[in-house]
Amino acid sequence: MTALYVEIAEGLRRSILSGEYAVGARLPSESDLALRWSASRGTVRQAVALLTSEGLIGSRQGARRIVLRRERRHSFAELHSFAQWAQAMGYRATSRFLHRERRGATPEEARRLALPEGSGVLDVLRLRLLDGEPVMVERTAYADWAAPTVEALPVDCASIMDSMAAEAGIVAHYGEHLIDAVPAGSDDARLLRVRRGSPLLRQRHLTSNPDGRPIEWTDDRYRAGSVTFNVSNSVGTAPLIRDPGALLM
Amino acid sequence: MTALYVEIAEGLRRSILSGEYAVGARLPSESDLALRWSASRGTVRQAVALLTSEGLIGSRQGARRIVLRRERRHSFAELHSFAQWAQAMGYRATSRFLHRERRGATPEEARRLALPEGSGVLDVLRLRLLDGEPVMVERTAYADWAAPTVEALPVDCASIMDSMAAEAGIVAHYGEHLIDAVPAGSDDARLLRVRRGSPLLRQRHLTSNPDGRPIEWTDDRYRAGSVTFNVSNSVGTAPLIRDPGALLM
DNA sequence: AAGGGCGTCTTGTTCAGACAAGTTCCTCAC
DNA sequence: GTGAGGAACTTGTCTGAACAAGACGCCCTT
Numbered sequence: 001m002t003a004l005y006v007e008i009a010e011g012l013r014r015s016i017l018s019g020e021y022a023v024g025a026r027l028p029s030e031s032d033l034a035l036r037w038s039a040s041r042g043t044v045r046q047a048v049a050l051l052t053s054e055g056l057i058g059s060r061q062g063a064r065r066i067v068l069r070r071e072r073r074h075s076f077a078e079l080h081s082f083a084q085w086a087q088a089m090g091y092r093a094t095s096r097f098l099h100r101e102r103r104g105a106t107p108e109e110a111r112r113l114a115l116p117e118g119s120g121v122l123d124v125l126r127l128r129l130l131d132g133e134p135v136m137v138e139r140t141a142y143a144d145w146a147a148p149t150v151e152a153l154p155v156d157c158a159s160i161m162d163s164m165a166a167e168a169g170i171v172a173h174y175g176e177h178l179i180d181a182v183p184a185g186s187d188d189a190r191l192l193r194v195r196r197g198s199p200l201l202r203q204r205h206l207t208s209n210p211d212g213r214p215i216e217w218t219d220d221r222y223r224a225g226s227v228t229f230n231v232s233n234s235v236g237t238a239p240l241i242r243d244p245g246a247l248l249m
Numbered sequence: 250m251t252a253l254y255v256e257i258a259e260g261l262r263r264s265i266l267s268g269e270y271a272v273g274a275r276l277p278s279e280s281d282l283a284l285r286w287s288a289s290r291g292t293v294r295q296a297v298a299l300l301t302s303e304g305l306i307g308s309r310q311g312a313r314r315i316v317l318r319r320e321r322r323h324s325f326a327e328l329h330s331f332a333q334w335a336q337a338m339g340y341r342a343t344s345r346f347l348h349r350e351r352r353g354a355t356p357e358e359a360r361r362l363a364l365p366e367g368s369g370v371l372d373v374l375r376l377r378l379l380d381g382e383p384v385m386v387e388r389t390a391y392a393d394w395a396a397p398t399v400e401a402l403p404v405d406c407a408s409i410m411d412s413m414a415a416e417a418g419i420v421a422h423y424g425e426h427l428i429d430a431v432p433a434g435s436d437d438a439r440l441l442r443v444r445r446g447s448p449l450l451r452q453r454h455l456t457s458n459p460d461g462r463p464i465e466w467t468d469d470r471y472r473a474g475s476v477t478f479n480v481s482n483s484v485g486t487a488p489l490i491r492d493p494g495a496l497l498m
Numbered sequence: 499a500a501g502g503g504c505g506t507c508t509t510g511t512t513c514a515g516a517c518a519a520g521t522t523c524c525t526c527a528c
Numbered sequence: 529g530t531g532a533g534g535a536a537c538t539t540g541t542c543t544g545a546a547c548a549a550g551a552c553g554c555c556c557t558t
Binding site: 003004005039040041042043046060061062063064 | 540541542543544545548549550551552
């Protein structure tokens with residue numbers, strides 16, 4: 001049983017994506033929607049808050065809500081999992097394990113993963129491909145407590161996050177992402193078939209479980225032009241933040 | 250008068266940032282907070298929803314909320330306005346106008362700005378500096394209806410968005426941002442003092458007013474290492490989206 | 499025809515109560 | 529000691545009501 005407000009949101013989302021409400025058009029009022037779905041106004045407000053956070057609709061006090069955009073958006077899991085994202089987009093995602101070994105955590109890794117000094121991590125290097133084209137180099141450090149599960153996975157495993165959830169009940173619940181641009185190193189260049197020093201889009205992310213315990217710290221580097229990150233915001237919501245680079249590390 | 254739920258959120262945010270609740274610690278329960286602030290549970294829930302969207306706290310049904318992070322975040326306006334962001338971060342932001350002229354809109358600009366074919370735009374090229382260091386090249390196309398206001402501004406105007414709000418009541422309300430990496434062109438390279446082809450972090454964004462009418466379409470290019478974009482998410486919230494680059498334009 | 503004023507509509511904020519569903523922790527039995 | 533069971537706690541969902549505040553359109557005046 002999905003929640004009622006989720007159903008209402010899905011209904012509205014369908015209507016928007018199908019073009020029933022054009023971009024710029026006004027949505028029905030909250031009380032209208034409440035009647036239609038036999039829900040209270042509070043529940044309707046939860047539904048439209050969801051769509052607002054997706055950037056699909058906008059609102060101002062006193063005026064009816066308006067449609068801002070007409071595009072499909074993706075779920076949380078697809079931000080963490082390259083495999084899930086690719087599948088949702090209709091691409092064939094594959095990967096090649098290039099390296100997998102235990103080693104001591106660097107000071108930064110220990111800090112990010114909230115591990116005591118001298119802890120070990122599982123270091124994994126993977127090349128990711130979309131429809132056979134190399135697109136991204138992934139360097140991940142898994143916290144030692146999660147390492148055994150990852151080591152047990154087959155080498156051709158498509159989605160480590162999916163498998164960890166299925167095998168060991170380790171699920172990603174929170175994520176923090178740092179996005180910047182870096183020049184390709186010689187390894188990056190060879191793997192992604194670009195010139196050394198050419199631009200790569202870097203997404204470093206820390207993934208945590210429901211308790212807030214960090215699972216992995218990852219450095220993903222995308223070949224320029226292969227992906228674009230996309231953010232929507234409104235007055236009152238600020239999901240994305242710009243930080244001075246020098247102070248971050 | 251700020252809303253009660255905003256005050257509660259500010260109070261909690263202060264407590265988290267000051268370290269009163271450590272990272273990983275459990276927050277008081279909703280009913281606890283409701284008592285303390287003489288508010289209803291619904292209002293408290295609005296407050297914690299705000300902090301959740303900022304990535305400061307996390308929650309799971311049945312368990313008390315936990316503190317995920319202890320960092321200041323910035324507001325919506327600071328994502329659109331380089332000047333406001335820099336000021337909030339404690340930097341001295343300046344800018345140099347290099348170019349400002351009317352011309353016909355390109356097909357892409359017309360589409361992004363929802364202008365009829367053959368419309369004009371105001372093309373502005375600016376170099377942005379932080380503490381005197383060139384950091385970003387900004388190329389903006391303002392919709393023709395907003396152009397006169399921008400043209401009337403002094404050349405040394407620090408924040409165009411601020412001035413437009415003050416002078417003409419044109420306020421930014423919605424934003425959509427596309428983030429990727431590109432090689433520096435020869436102009437970029439000269440202005441930012443980097444080698445041609447070296448990596449730049451590109452943030453293109455469309456800014457709209459409260460009616461959803463596009464105001465400007467901007468291409469900002471940051472010198473690598475100067476800024477990092479930062480996103481937080483949880484299961485159930487997906488503020489940032491990854492798109493295949495080729496299909497976007 | 500242009501402008502101001504007012505009533506109506508709509509969203510924003512808040513309250514109090516109820517039940518569902520998941521977590522935590524203590525207790526008791528084995 | 530250890531594990532199963534259950535009570536108490538906590539968050540998630542939903543209702544119905546009320547008032548505040550901003551937007552919009554209509555009507556009347558000038």
